[in-house]
Amino acid sequence: MADFHHDEEFRLHTPEFNELNKKLDRREFLTKTSLGIGALAVGSLFGNSLFGSSPKTSAASTGDLEADILRALPHFAPKAKRVVYLFQSGGPSQFETFDYKPMLANMMGQNLPDSVRKGQRLTGMSANQSALPMVPSFCKFNQHGESRTWMSELMPFTAEVVDELCIIKSMHSEAINHDPAITFFQTGNQLPGRPSIGSWISYGLGSDNNNLPTFIVLVSKNGQKDQPLYARLWGNGFLPSKHQGVQFRAGKDPVLFLNNPDGYDGKDRKEMLEYLSKLNQMQNAAYGDPEVDARIAQYEMAYRMQTSVPEVMSTADEPNEIFEMYGPDSRDSGTYAANCLLARKLLEKDVKFVQLYHQGWDQHSGLPSGIATQCKATDQATAALIKDLKQRGLLEDTLVIWGGEFGRTVYSQGKLTANDYGRDHHPRCFTMWMAGAGVKPGITYGETDDFSYNIVKDPVHVHDFQATLLHLMGIDHERLTYKFQGRRFRLTDVEGKVVKDILT
Template sequence: MYEKLAQQVADKLNRRSFLAKASLGLGSLALGSLLGPQKLLSNDDPGGILKAPHIPPKAKRIVYLFQSGGPSQLELFDYKPMLQKMHGQELPDSVRKGQRLTGMSAGQSALPMVGSPYQFAQHGKSGAWVSELMPYTSGVVDELCFIKSMYTEQINHDPALTFFQTGHQIAGRPSIGSWISYGLGSDNENLPAFIVLVSKNGQKDQPLFAKLWGNGFLPSKHQGVQLRAGSDPVLYLNNPEGYGTIDRRDMLNALTQLNQAQLEQVGDPEINNRIAQYEMAFRMQTSVPGVTDLSDEPDWVFDLYGEDSRDPGTFAANCLLARRLLERDVKFVQLYHQGWDQHGDLPKGITKQCKATDQASAALVKDLKQRGLLEDTLVIWGGEFGRTNYSQGKLTKDNYGRDHHPRCFTMWMAGAGIKPGISYGETDEFGYNIASNPVHVHDFQATLLHLAGIDHEKLFYQYQGRRFRLTDVEGRIVRDILS
């Protein structure tokens, strides 16, 4: 029966398929015949384009806690007493230097500076300044490297998010996780190399799109797989009612034969990716329930991550799930938490955000360390840009907001290959411009790939006549933060 179906596929090839076959030439068809799809998808091969990392990797796995919306560095990590002193006064022209403003504050008649109402204190042996809004992060500062001199050219959410995640502000390029998967493949044959978790308890003030974890022009098997809370973590993964594992296996065997017949005729490498995805989905039917079921976690672990960790889909629960995925050698785990876009009513909004994320973020660092995983796991925390030192809209005694500020903001990194307990770079006393050691988005991306064992200038993909890479034509490794 399968042979008959395969023949029907071959018989239905149109003129375009014939031309595609002819243009590929006999060489590629001979290679496919010699190796065969199953050899190409061998479990002995991690599936990455690199046969070995360019350099010895410090990070075997990466977890990126992306805080979507742009957290205010001035309320969290970048302590500026000058803003307290000059609270309510106009931002000096000598500080602004005519720099671009968003359309939301460009029409304001005044730009009154705002000192944070929250208390800052130094913590740990490193003496890192952290706000009272982050009491749990304060407890792990000696494991963290704060980068206070991040900057980007993108001033609005969608292009800034896209820039951080794909290296370009316009959609269509592969995400960081897809590049990692493409280069290095997977260390777990039963789970994807790139998994995405989106918090259900983040305020949906700015949308997230699948393009942020998409494969772009890379083969489709490298796209991020989103795990959702509930009984169906991966859409369409479960078998329909009355359809068993043996039925699924028989169906996949038949489908593989059909795809192989088409591969022999047209030589399209994407067919191999399709076969690989079907097979991965079959294996995930067993592996995903085991990793997403948190019932085997002891009470002390839930206490560590916070009460929200018992509620699947929250940021805290996703941090705990991320640790379980990292334990199983998932290469790249991306968390997204929305709600940091506080143009107005910032005190209320940022307090809520910190309550939802602070404990779990710190707990993940602690948990990885106590399990011996932090030394080869890279942890990243940060958003797409920072916030202005002046108030957007009216400044009152109890309320204010802050606009987007791409010129300087703070991220932190921890774990594999990162110097712990340091602050790198600094902003001026007004928190408006970078005073030393600027770090561009492409520099951050180059450093991330370096820690994973990839030379960012050597991992590229030929597309439409050009070699593309994550860092485009820029990027330098920030070696001063490397251990």
């Protein structure tokens, strides 16, 4: 490539360019005058200074002028500039964490009344049980903070920040098994193929950092792999591929295929990408494939990430008190605690959506020891993230979310003993919390019955949660759409309402 210093000389030596040129007609004019999307992408290699644009990357055009005007984003002033979603995969039991039910203490082993169950659907794992024996929580609960919120003894660190939390006890979902339930939370539909929340936000709002992806995913290495996680949970679905989540991993290669191959020093990488971009521009002009633009953007992002990723992944400059705050695991790259610390660093860099996944909450048996282990692995780091964001002035415009895909049943699945029992899936009511930007701190929203089996006040559906999240980011969930196969899709499908009572 060093021989080709000028475009014309490059074309003379490359017959393929001449062949493509014959197909360009008026589209070539747009490319040559730097008005094509691909030409703008070339400028991003130089920090956008080539065209004098601002550092912020705008959202992608749909190619539909009316749709672009309707979804001009943000729709209103956002309360949150960024989101960190701590997803507890497997379905944490609300009985052993946040939903205190003292009446159950005297009902050990009694069958769940039919008047409570109301014929509701059971999973295949407990549908054939001859009885549904109820079991109270083995944990002690105490009131904490100025809000006097009841909290399990398994979460002493979270109890310290309870006055920052908006605890929602009335979440509910239709999905009763893990895969459809997690897919529903992340994409708004139980069936795979839709864009994830982070992808929708990337598509709608663009990026505030040109050197890191808008949407980054971290998966704990110390979570029990009881239920699988699939990359489609952070996939772009039918949106352009540049909006998919990028998984950062522990180890010397945090992002797959980012490092240069052995024996290549990368000195001419920028020049190579410039010529590759020219080829892709001509391909796009000839065939009009929007994925070509996405491919250009991804190559260039990878180039910039070769410098930015090692910097953000390094915790060498973190003081000892920060590691002590997040807990001993925070020095072990890839653990939940280390990922919480990394999430804070990414949020400081204005990454818009950071998603943490921690597996291991699916306690069908051995619940007392199993959930105690999970809480020990996550509680301190979760609370530390809240404290760390607050002390850095980031909590006021960062939304923090904690929760899983559903809750657990009041009855034991299978054998019931005082020291060994489990709980089945329960989507009818469960608990999650939000904190930070735009959310009322120190409140509990929604109520369940004495068995935490049915909601008795202020239900919040998964689509309501999604609509509220988008609202906090300055997005009207009904207006953020994408036309695919003749229909306009959105994250909340045809449902969802903003839960205004929890907003400041």
